[in-house]
Amino acid sequence: MGYALRSLAMVVGLGMCLVCSVAAAQSATLRWYGHAFFLLTSAQGVRVAMDPYGAIGYPMPRVEAGVVTVSHEHGDHNDPNRLAGAPEVLRGLKAGGVGWNPVSYQKKDVRITAIPAYHDDVQGQKRGLNTIFIVETGHLRLAHLSDIGHTLSEAIVKAMGRIDILLVPVGGNFSIDGRQAKEIMSRLRPRISIPIHYKTPVTASWPIEDESAFLAGLKNVRRLDTLTVSLTPETLPAQPEVWVMRYR
Numbered sequence: 628m629g630y631a632l633r634s635l636a637m638v639v640g641l642g643m644c645l646v647c648s649v650a651a652a653q654s655a656t657l658r659w660y661g662h663a664f665f666l667l668t669s670a671q672g673v674r675v676a677m678d679p680y681g682a683i684g685y686p687m688p689r690v691e692a693g694v695v696t697v698s699h700e701h702g703d704h705n706d707p708n709r710l711a712g713a714p715e716v717l718r719g720l721k722a723g724g725v726g727w728n729p730v731s732y733q734k735k736d737v738r739i740t741a742i743p744a745y746h747d748d749v750q751g752q753k754r755g756l757n758t759i760f761i762v763e764t765g766h767l768r769l770a771h772l773s774d775i776g777h778t779l780s781e782a783i784v785k786a787m788g789r790i791d792i793l794l795v796p797v798g799g800n801f802s803i804d805g806r807q808a809k810e811i812m813s814r815l816r817p818r819i820s821i822p823i824h825y826k827t828p829v830t831a832s833w834p835i836e837d838e839s840a841f842l843a844g845l846k847n848v849r850r851l852d853t854l855t856v857s858l859t860p861e862t863l864p865a866q867p868e869v870w871v872m873r874y875r
Contacts, residue, residue, distance in 0.1 A: 653765050657792070658855040661685040661874035662830070663704055663773055663823050665794065666692065669764040671735040676714065677760065677771050681706035684829040686875065694734060698758040698773035699746060700724055717741070719758025727758060738763040742786050747776035754801070759787065766860045767791050770815075774802045774824065778810050791863060793817035796824035798835030805841030818863040821870050838871060845869055
């Protein structure tokens with residue numbers, strides 16, 4: 628190979644390495660701990676814990692976070708005191724659950740906003756209020772629906788905007804079921820949907836369904852043999868997929 632060709636190959640190789648390095652540097656990671664509890668870590672190291680549970684039976688490893696979102700004040704969603712790191716706590720509801728807190732939070736490469744929702748389909752008369760949290764980082768937009776108990780109004784869909792990753796409950800009874808989750812997915816068209824809040828061996832006695840009814844008939848379902856996934860805009864699937872994550 629001539630000098631010019633060797634030089635060109637070196638430049639191309641260096642460019643590819645730089646592209647890989649930039650992509651790796653911009654990736655976020657998402658870890659599921661079961662139920663509705665996730666940890667999102669941004670490219671700049673901001674660690675966002677979402678709906679950490681109390682003592683409901685899931686193993687509680689040492690989790691450190693810089694900020695915590697709490698969608699509502701039920702014990703399977705609202706125990707930031709179990710986290711390390713003295714995080715800032717963003718509560719979706721006012722004290723006593725009498726209304727929603729306005730949330731507009733920015734830290735480094737993470738932006739968090741909140742959208743009012745309900746825990747049931749009768750505007751909170753049965754189970755109170757709920758909060759949808761939108762977490763944006765690295766041109767990715769993630770929506771955590773928590774214990775939403777209803778399908779989405781046009782106003783909520785508009786407020787949510789583009790959603791790349793959707794964390795959606797599918798267990799029913801205390802939240803929407805698999806059929807309603809599919810309806811929400813069809814309207815939002817996220818690139819990745821991750822089912823949450825369903826029956827597992829830990830919650831075998833709970834009056835909720837497992838994920839099987841939700842998954843029935845769906846295409847592009849991936850059961851991931853990993854606890855943590857890396858996310859970048861460039862590596863999102865071209866067609867919508869459902870990812871079933873592991874919590875242990």
